[in-house]
Amino acid sequence: MQHLNEESLETLIVKQMVEGGWTEGSPTDYVASYALDLGDFAAFLEATQPSLIDPLGLADDSPVRHKFLARLQGEITKRGLVHVLRNGVAHLGHHVDLYYPTPAEGNVKAADLFDANRFVITRQVHHSVSNTGDAVDLVAFVNGLPVFTFELKNNITKQTVDDAVQQYQRDRDPREPLFAFGRTIAHFALDDQRVRFCTELKGPSSWFLPFDQGFNDGAGNPPNPDGIMTDYLWRQVLSPQSLAGIIENYAQVVVEKKPRTGKKVSKAIFPRYHQLDVVRRLLADVEARGAGRRYLIQHSAGSGKSNSIAWLTHQLTEAAHGGRTAFDSVIVVTDRVVLDNQLTQTIKSFLQVGSTVVHADRSGDLRRAITAGKKIIVTTVQKFPYILDDIGADHRDRTFAIVIDEAHSSQGSKTSAAVSHALSGASASDEDTVEDQINRIIESKKLLPNASYFAFTATPKNKTLEMFGERFAQPDGEVGHRPFHSYTMKQAIQEGFIVDVLGNYAPVGSYYKLMKTVEDDPEFDAKRASKKLRAYVEGNKHAIAQKAAIMIEHFHSQVVTKRKIGGEARAMVVTASIARCIEYFHALRDALSERKSPYQVIVAFSGEHDYKGQKVTEASLNGFPSNAIAEHVKTEPYRILVVANKFQTGYDEPLLHTMYVDKTLSGVLAVQTLSRLNRAHPAKHDTFVLDFANDAEDIQRAFEPYYRTTLLAQETDPNKLHDLVTELDAAPIYTPEHVDKFVTRYLAGESREKLDPLLDVCVAEYVELPDEDDQVSFKANAKAFLRTYNFLSTVLPYGSLEWEKRSIFLDHLVPKLPAPKEEDLAAGILENIDLESYRAEKQNAMKIVLDDEDGELAPVPAAGGGHRADAELERLSEIVKSFNDYFGNIEWEDSDRIQRRITEEIPRLVAEDEAYRNAQANDDPVNARVEMNRALGKAMLGLISDETQLFKAFQDNESFKHWLEEAVFKATYRTNAA
Known part of the structure; x- marks a missing residue:
């Protein structure tokens, strides 16, 4: 078995790296105190800058050499290794180049200098100053400076990548020069099947991220017919040419300033495999095909899209096609203010392009930026159409790259047309006919032939797929569309890069009873009345107070007491309206006060609103400005954020652990909202959703299309x-x-x-x-x-x-066109009823499991299908009785469960029946009723084993059967046709 042990893997890696352009180094050349391969470092300088050997004292062991090496290590410690490699170091009037970048095509001198770089891989490097016997398996050096360390394990000898991670966490002291922050680019833990990396060792809390290719849209790596499953790391990613690209365009140390404290924090960034892969594939396609292409990138929420966009944007400025620059300007469009600022800062951190980045805030900014030849322009989608209106120059002879974040919300038809019209520079002449003008409008709406579109989203809609996706032939002959590149929710969850937000989902059932408060018995529209009554009950002050109490009790007992995220966990409350949001803010604050809790609530909504006769804003309620909300959420004593629309999308906060939902969610909005919880954190192992407004089936239906790659089934039919x-x-x-x-x-x-x-x-x-x-x-x-x-x-x-x-x-x-005059036949019903009782009851938590297959969306619907439903008038007493019957006033052995069956499961099963749906679509209420009764009977038969009492009542009790048929028909008829 010796030829399959860990040492054999080490031997194989070094052998294949040497075959790929590396040189094997000697561990005796390593100086632990300076974390430096002194032999290769001196050899590099002697070959490229021989005049510096004597001034730097590199020829012998002298105080002059020690002074320079101390200066070098100080600069690396202060600015990070990548900065020093890119920029060199100054010492006593000398500038020392430590690395020569990839040469431009045809630049012979630069090519010779690049070839002088020394890429060295060394086995068993004794890294410790104090424990001289300690050795790390492999260290990769560039010109004598360590860029990566490696700990290797082997599945065949019963050790895995997890053991390598634990070895770093347990045995590698971050105080040692080689393992200190910024002294290398990254540390790799790997075996023959998996790869993980870490950019900052912190002992047991060192956070290792996956660096796998992915397999079947999930975690891991595919079988490799030509060798070991993980050899892509050293044969491809770390080949000298590829590593040069990483040093020059990806790896960096960024410094972030905390707004509240002013404290500066350094963070090392290194691309994950899917980020490196997507950017390089896009750049290769641009190089091969030039401008005028469309690309859809489906990367899961929380997968690092902002860095991917920044890396792509920076490199698009230098991308070439056919011997010339591919794009004159790169325009980044985002609909998220947080990302808007983040993108600008991330792009600017690449010093070689920092001066070319501008931010287009106001009318005229974009026009001036393009005219001035600025390479990167960042703007928000809200400003984009207005900015573009002001562009007057002719840009048809220029090429553009338009990078779109969250493409589904950034590409409304009017925005798309404004983008195209402005960048095309279309202008009229006096001789134009009406037909000429119309034809020019038609052309201006189309995606520009002189622009490439790079659209990023986690949840592509059908329009987005058709507009930006790649066409492919379906087995049935239809033409579908799919993303150019995908990093799926499935893979991100399995790799632990995001947390599964459906792992702990608990719906909350609401049960209530109303009473009539007038002697008369007026008639109202039953369907509208039922909706109004439901909204009235759920928004009732007593109901909100009870739900707020449940939230606070759950937060303290299940989140705080159990020290989720190391005791730092935060919660978000999602509400259906601004009025409800403000009510919840006060109810939650009261519940915290009653409990004598040390924590406080923050509220987030837009604009100024009336509350009990006073105008309030989020700033007046919180006591600090709106732009400080995101920062305050992270600090004590604030633990709960209650929102109305704001922060439901694009908000990136790893400390969010629990979400309390009191808003109906569906489709993309459901996915985006719950995905606020998925951001990973070293101490975050799970999340929790307590949902007062949706059920598990609704949420499952929303998430299913986006678990794996999302496809468009067929194109819209013109x-x-x-x-x-x-x-x-x-x-x-x-x-x-x-x-x-x-x-x-x-x-x-x-x-x-x-x-x-x-x-x-x-x-x-x-x-x-x-x-x-x-x-x-x-x-x-x-x-x-x-x-x-x-x-x-x-x-x-x-x-x-x-x-x-x-x-x-x-x-x-x-x-x-005015809306048809439609009398509200449910007006006034709320003045005639009162809430007699209300209770909310948490149901068992569950894990929502998604189908392991590609999601598929239908094309953009092109039908009108408008209709006006007839009012169904009922006496107030009947409406109240039916409402109470419907929501919990029937005597059953387990009334809560039966009510859920009657109000949720049975109507859903009936509404999904194909024959019933067809009858509704054909506008045939008589036949629809027949099909509904048949579908109801079928649904009840399916419950015979689980709900014997309910099935028996349906079979034996004619009045109950008739009531149930009426209730289900009212709940489902026109549901699908509307």
Whole structure:
């Protein structure tokens, strides 16, 4: 077995590194006190800067040499190894170059200097000054300076990468020069199957991150038919050419200043495998194909997208294609203020490009930056359209890279069109016809041929996939779209780089009883009334106080007492509205006070709002400015952040452990909101979600498409636009001549007094339609046309004059169309009822398990499908009785469980029945009722073994069966057709 032991792995690594361009070093040349291979260091300087050998005293052991080496070590300790390699060191009037960077193509002198760099790998280096017998398995040196250390283990001898990690944590003293912060780039723990690394050793709390390629969208590495599974590390990533790129473009020590304390903290950054891989693949594609491409990068939330974007942006400025610079300017668009600032600082930390970064805040900034030849411009998506409006120069002869963070929210059709129009520099001439103008508008909406788009997101929507994803053929012949590169939620969770936020999910059931407070028994719209009653109950002061008490009790007993995240854990409360958010802030504060808790709450919402007759803001309630919220959350005594929309997306705080949700969440918003908890921390081993508003099935449905790579099943069908135009033209609202006249006047820049009369005539025709359902249908179809056309106009290779004219016309007509007069037949119901009782009950925590397969999204819907539901009038007493029956007033052996079955599970099963859905889609209420009864019977049959009492009541009790059929039909009819 000797040929398969740890020593054999060490021998193999050194052999293959030497074959790849490294030189094997001698451990006797290592000087532990200076953490330096003195032999190679002196040999490098003698070959490249011989005039410095004597002034630096490198020829012999002398005070002059010690003085220089002390100066060198001081600079490394102060600024980090990477900074010293890139910039050299000054000593007594001499500048000493310690590394020569990758040469530009054709620069022979620079190429010779780069070849003079010495890449040395040395076995069994005795690193300790005090314990001279201690040795680390491998050390990699560049020009005598240590860049990486390695501890190796071997699965065949029953030791793994975890043992290597423990060896670093237990046996490698960070006070030793070789292991001190910033003295090397990283420390690698590896075996023959897995790789992990750490940039700062801190004894037992040293945090090692995975550096694996990933396998089947998950953790680990694929089998390697040509060797050991982990040889990509030393044969590819650490080859001399690749390592040079890491030193020059990725590794760095950044200094962050804490806003509250002013204290500066240094942090070493090194790319993880997926970050290095995506940036290099993108750059290689740019080099091969030039500008005009689209790339979608699906990287899990919490996977380090901001650094990936910064590394990519920096290197795009120097990317070349066909012998010239690929892009004149790189524009970074983000919708997150936190990331906006972070990106700017991260990009600027690369000193060689720091002066080329500008921040476009105001109108004119972007135009001036492009005209001045600035290479990197950072802006937010909220400012982007307004900034672009002010660009007047012709930019069609320039090329752009547009890097988009969270692409699904940054690429609304109007923003996309504004970007394209501004950067294309389209301008009119006096000889243009209306058709010329329309054709130019069509072209300006399309993604620019002289720009490449790099779109990053964790949760791509169907529009995002179709706009930026790569096309591929489905087995059924349809054309789908997929990301250019993905780092999945599955892999990030399995690698421990993010925490599984679905690992501990506990729904909270609400049970309440209402009473009628008037003698009369007026009629109300039952469906609207039920919604109002639910909102009334959940927003009732008593209910909020009870839920706040549950949150505070849970936080203290399960989070504080159990010392989650080493006793530093924070919680977030997600609310449905600003009014509810403010109520919760006071309720939580009262609950903390009643408990005599040492902790406090922070509130976050936008704007100024009324609370008990007074205008309040988050600043007035918190007692500090809004921009200080994120920093205060990290400091005592603040432990709980209660929010309304703010901080639900883009907020990166590893100390968040628990989330209390009292807001209905679905789709991407559910994923983004719960993912605030997933940021990793060395002491963070789990998270917890207590949900008052959603159930496990809702959350599972939201997360499933994004667990692995997300695919678009098929492209949006442009023929749907023909269908919509046919329906719109058939309505007696406008004529084609009417549209032509409006568009001609609009493009000629005529005033409103010439345009509004044309629109007002159409509005009058709309209002006069005899059937209000026709009004609803027309307006819905018009909105559907605008939504679909605005998207398709950016991605279709062709344009349509008629579609564009209708887009211009309808874009101005739709806002003028009044909503059909609809009397609120549930108005006043809240004045006639009161809350008799309320209780909230936490259910068992569970782990939500996601399907291990690629997620698939349907294309952008192009149908209108508007309708107006008929009111169902019921007496107030019946509504209250039905509401109480529905939510917990039936005598069962386990009434809480039965209520969940009746209110949640059974309606969901029935609503998902395909035949029932088809009947609704065909607008056939009679047949829909038949299909609903059949689906309900089927659902009840499925419960026969688990809910014998419920099934028996359904079978034997006609009145109960009839009540249940009515309740489920009201709860589900039109759910899918709406």
